[in-house]
């Protein structure tokens with residue numbers, strides 16, 4: 219049996235999958251895709267993942283794409299320790315969180331990530347090369363066209379920050395009910411792994427003020443997750459944006 223994860227060290231979607239692989243104690247090849255040479259937009263990678271994004275999991279001969287699909291796939295194929303719920307209603311509630319995280323905070327966290335750091339990757343590109351780079355992105359062409367080497371404007375920044383705040387507020391309410399340690403109760407599930415990289419990224423970007431002091435349950439949840447070995451294995455040195463873009467801190 220072989221598992222290969224094509225991923226970027228600092229991508230939140232990749233971190234979701236690494237969290238689950240480590241939580242389950244699965245041995246995998248950590249195949250770093252070279253962002254600098256845009257390996258993810260080259261034919262060999264597009265043959266695996268036609269969306270031209272990471273992560274991609276290859277399990278023996280099966281190619282699985284999309285981070286939320288991958289984490290549920292891993293839980294189904296390697297059920298111990300379970301990161302899901304034992305009953306259909308519990309799984310439906312867990313998936314409700316997955317869909318919400320994909321729709322609301324996951325796109326939102328890209329806005330401050332690009333504005334503060336990731337836009338720097340493109341600033342020195344001549345306009346025609348930047349336009350071609352955007353064009354080459356199968357599902358991110360319009361995203362890069364809006365980014366336009368400058369960063370996102372005020373309206374998008376405000377919307378992203380409202381979306382992130384709503385997420386933190388909703389999670390606080392859910393965790394506060396019955397004093398739950400994890401989103402679904404006593405068991406850590408793929409829903410927690412889906413959210414963690416967004417919270418960790420927000421913290422890395424200096425946005426922890428959204429929950430620190432005001433949201434004790436989110437603060438405790440994040441601290442609890444940081445205490446797990448899966449977290450430390452996922453966030454190895456060099457997997458945070460500040461380490462790459464602001465090493466002097």
Ligand SMILES: N[C@@H](CCC(=O)N[C@@H](CS)C(=O)NCC(=O)O)C(=O)O
Nearest residue numbers: 229230231271272273284285286358
């Ligand atoms: N829905 C996809 C989204 C994956 C995604 O957006 N990946 C980003 C990194 S977090 C990426 O590969 N971006 C490539 C680029 O912008 O050039 C998933 O969850 O796997």
